[in-house]
Amino acid sequence: MIRKSWGERTFEAGNMLLLALLSLVTLYPLWHEISISLSSAAGAMRGGLFLFPRGFTLDAYKSVLSSSFIWLAYRNSIFVAVVGTVLHVLFTATTAYALNKRGLPGVKAMTLLLIFTMVFSGGMIPTYLLVKSLGLTNTLWALIFPGMISAFNVIVMQSFMRTIPEEVEESAMMDGANPLRIFFTIIMPLCKPVIATIALWECVGLWNNFMQALIYLNDKKLFTLPLLLKEIIAGQQLATDSGQFTTFAAESAIAATVIVSIVPILAVYPFLQKYFMKGTMLGSVKS
Amino acid sequence: MSHQVKVPHGALMNTGSKSRSSAFMKSFHKHKYYYVLLLPGIIYFILFKYIPMGGIAIAFQDFRIAGNVFDSPWAGLKWFNILFESPDFWTALRNTVIISFYKLLFNFPAPIILALLLNELINGAFKRIVQTIIYFPHFVSWVVLGSILFSVFSVDTGVTKWLGLSTSPIMNPELFRGFLVGSEMWKEVGWGTVIYLAAIAGVNQELYEAAKIDGANRFKLVLHVTLPSIASTIVVLLILRTGQILNVGFDQIFILYNPLVYNVADVLDTYVYRVGLTMGRFSLATAAGLFQAVVGLCLLVFTNWLVKRMGERGLW
Structure with a gap:
C-alpha cells in the first residue's frame, strides 16, 4: 500500500464531512416535522431549529387518528396501490412476453406504436375527457386504469425475459403445454426479480399519486392520502387565515397527518432501496 | 401520393x-x-x-x-391564436423555460458530482449509511414533502427567522424559483446518483491501473478515466431530460405555489390544469397541451440529432 499524501487525506476527510452534512440536511426536515407533530402549541410556535419535540404531547395524533376521513383515505390508498400494482404487473408481463415473440405477425408495428407512447401523448385534457366518458370519474378505477401498463416497464420486462434461455420454453412446448400455460407456470415464476422491482416501483407511484386523484376524485369519501393531505393543508390555511384555528392546531395536525401517511413508506423502505436499485440498473442496461 | x-x-x-x-x-x-x-x-x-x-x-x-x-x-387555428395572444400563456411559458433552465443547469450535474464523491469514499459502511439517507426523499410524494417544507420554512414554526429571513421563501416571489430548484435537488439528487454509480461500477478497472502507472493522481483518474467512461450514460440522460424541458413537474409547483408567487411560478402544466379543468375551456387547454407535447418531441429529436453529429451514440 502506497502511503497517502497529505492532500489526499485532507480530501478524504473533507469529502466525508461534506457527505455527512448532506445527510443531515436531507434528514433534518423530516425530523423537524416529527418534532412539531409531537410538540405542544407553545413549543411549536417558538420555531427555529428543533433538536427534540418541545412540550411532548400526542394530542395531534389523537385528533388526526380520530377523524374517520384518514382511515377512509388509508383504505382508498391501499386499494389503489394493491389492485393497481397487481393489474400493472400482470398486464405489463403479458404484453412484454407476447411482444418478445419475433415471429408473431404485427409485432414490429406494435412495438413501434408502444415506443411512440413514450415520447408523445394526448395530454391531460383529452385523457380527462376519455376517463370521464368511460364513467370512471369519481371512482378509484380512474387512478388505476389510465396507468395500467407503461411502455417503459414493458421494455424493462422484455429485456429481462430475453435472458431466459429458449430451451426452457421449447421443452415445455414439446410436452404439449400451450403458451398461456407456459407464461403463467414457467415464465412468471422465473421473472420474480423483475416483477418485484416493477411492483415496488408501481406501488410507490400509486401510493404517491396526487395529480390523478386531484383531477378525477370529488367525493371526499374517495380521497386518497395525498389528496386528503392537500385538502387539510388548504383547509387549515383557510381556517387559520379566517381566524377559526390557531396556527398551532393547523401546523401540528398537518405534521401528524404527514407522519401518519409516510409510515408505510418507511416500513417498506429497506425493500424499496434494494429492489429499486436493481431496477434502475435494469433500465440503464437497456438504454 | x-x-x-x-x-x-x-x-x-x-x-x-x-x-x-x-x-x-x-x-x-x-x-x-x-x-x-x-x-x-x-x-x-x-x-x-x-x-x-x-x-x-x-x-x-x-x-x-x-x-x-x-x-x-x-x-x-382559432384556439392557437387565442393562446398565443394570451398574456397568461406567455407568463406560463416564460416561467416554464426559466425554471426548467435553472433545474437543468443545477440539478442535472448535481447527481453526477455527488456520485463521483460517493465513489471516492473508502469506508463502505459510511457510504451505505449516506446512500440510505439521501435516497429516502425520492420515495416520498411532493404533497408530503411540500407540507414538510411549508412547516420547516414557516415564519412561526420553522427555521426562517433562524436563517435571518423575514418571510418564508415559499411566499417570496424573488426566492420562489430558487426554492423550487433547491427543493427538487434536495429530493432527487441522492436518488439520481444510482444510475451513475451503476455506470461507474462498470468501468474497466484496468484503465485505472494503467493511468496510475502513468502517474495520475485521484483527481486526474476521475477526469481522464471515470468521466469519459460514463459519458454515454450522461448523454442519454441529457437527451431524455431535454425532451422534458417544458414539463417542470406539476406536483411540485401545484403543491408549493400560492397567490403571492403566481406571477413567477405559474407554468404550462399548471396553466393547462387551470384553464382546462377549473375553467372548463377544454379546447384552449388542449391547444396549450399540444404545444407542450410537440415542442418536447422536437427537442428530443433535435438533441438526439445533435448528439449523434458530435459523435456520441444517441437514443436511436
Whole structure:
C-alpha cells in the first residue's frame, strides 16, 4: 500500500464531512416535522431549529387518528396501490412476453406504436375527457386504469425475459403445454426479480399519486392520502387565515397527518432501496 | 401520393386475396394464445393512449362538453391564436423555460458530482449509511414533502427567522424559483446518483491501473478515466431530460405555489390544469397541451440529432 499524501487525506476527510452534512440536511426536515407533530402549541410556535419535540404531547395524533376521513383515505390508498400494482404487473408481463415473440405477425408495428407512447401523448385534457366518458370519474378505477401498463416497464420486462434461455420454453412446448400455460407456470415464476422491482416501483407511484386523484376524485369519501393531505393543508390555511384555528392546531395536525401517511413508506423502505436499485440498473442496461 | 401507391397494391391484393386471407387465418390460429396475451395491452394502448391522441382534435374545434369529438364544429387555428395572444400563456411559458433552465443547469450535474464523491469514499459502511439517507426523499410524494417544507420554512414554526429571513421563501416571489430548484435537488439528487454509480461500477478497472502507472493522481483518474467512461450514460440522460424541458413537474409547483408567487411560478402544466379543468375551456387547454407535447418531441429529436453529429451514440 502506497502511503497517502497529505492532500489526499485532507480530501478524504473533507469529502466525508461534506457527505455527512448532506445527510443531515436531507434528514433534518423530516425530523423537524416529527418534532412539531409531537410538540405542544407553545413549543411549536417558538420555531427555529428543533433538536427534540418541545412540550411532548400526542394530542395531534389523537385528533388526526380520530377523524374517520384518514382511515377512509388509508383504505382508498391501499386499494389503489394493491389492485393497481397487481393489474400493472400482470398486464405489463403479458404484453412484454407476447411482444418478445419475433415471429408473431404485427409485432414490429406494435412495438413501434408502444415506443411512440413514450415520447408523445394526448395530454391531460383529452385523457380527462376519455376517463370521464368511460364513467370512471369519481371512482378509484380512474387512478388505476389510465396507468395500467407503461411502455417503459414493458421494455424493462422484455429485456429481462430475453435472458431466459429458449430451451426452457421449447421443452415445455414439446410436452404439449400451450403458451398461456407456459407464461403463467414457467415464465412468471422465473421473472420474480423483475416483477418485484416493477411492483415496488408501481406501488410507490400509486401510493404517491396526487395529480390523478386531484383531477378525477370529488367525493371526499374517495380521497386518497395525498389528496386528503392537500385538502387539510388548504383547509387549515383557510381556517387559520379566517381566524377559526390557531396556527398551532393547523401546523401540528398537518405534521401528524404527514407522519401518519409516510409510515408505510418507511416500513417498506429497506425493500424499496434494494429492489429499486436493481431496477434502475435494469433500465440503464437497456438504454 | 398515397393514392398512386394504393391502386396497384389493391390490384395485386385482389388476385390472391383468398389464399392470403386463409394464410392469415392459419397464422392467426397458430399464434392465437399470444394474441390472447396481447389483448389487454392492445386494448389499453388504443383506449388510454391512442384515443386521447385522437382527442387532440378538440384543440382545432369548438368543443362542447355536452357533445363529443365527432359533432363539435371545426375551428381551425382559432384556439392557437387565442393562446398565443394570451398574456397568461406567455407568463406560463416564460416561467416554464426559466425554471426548467435553472433545474437543468443545477440539478442535472448535481447527481453526477455527488456520485463521483460517493465513489471516492473508502469506508463502505459510511457510504451505505449516506446512500440510505439521501435516497429516502425520492420515495416520498411532493404533497408530503411540500407540507414538510411549508412547516420547516414557516415564519412561526420553522427555521426562517433562524436563517435571518423575514418571510418564508415559499411566499417570496424573488426566492420562489430558487426554492423550487433547491427543493427538487434536495429530493432527487441522492436518488439520481444510482444510475451513475451503476455506470461507474462498470468501468474497466484496468484503465485505472494503467493511468496510475502513468502517474495520475485521484483527481486526474476521475477526469481522464471515470468521466469519459460514463459519458454515454450522461448523454442519454441529457437527451431524455431535454425532451422534458417544458414539463417542470406539476406536483411540485401545484403543491408549493400560492397567490403571492403566481406571477413567477405559474407554468404550462399548471396553466393547462387551470384553464382546462377549473375553467372548463377544454379546447384552449388542449391547444396549450399540444404545444407542450410537440415542442418536447422536437427537442428530443433535435438533441438526439445533435448528439449523434458530435459523435456520441444517441437514443436511436
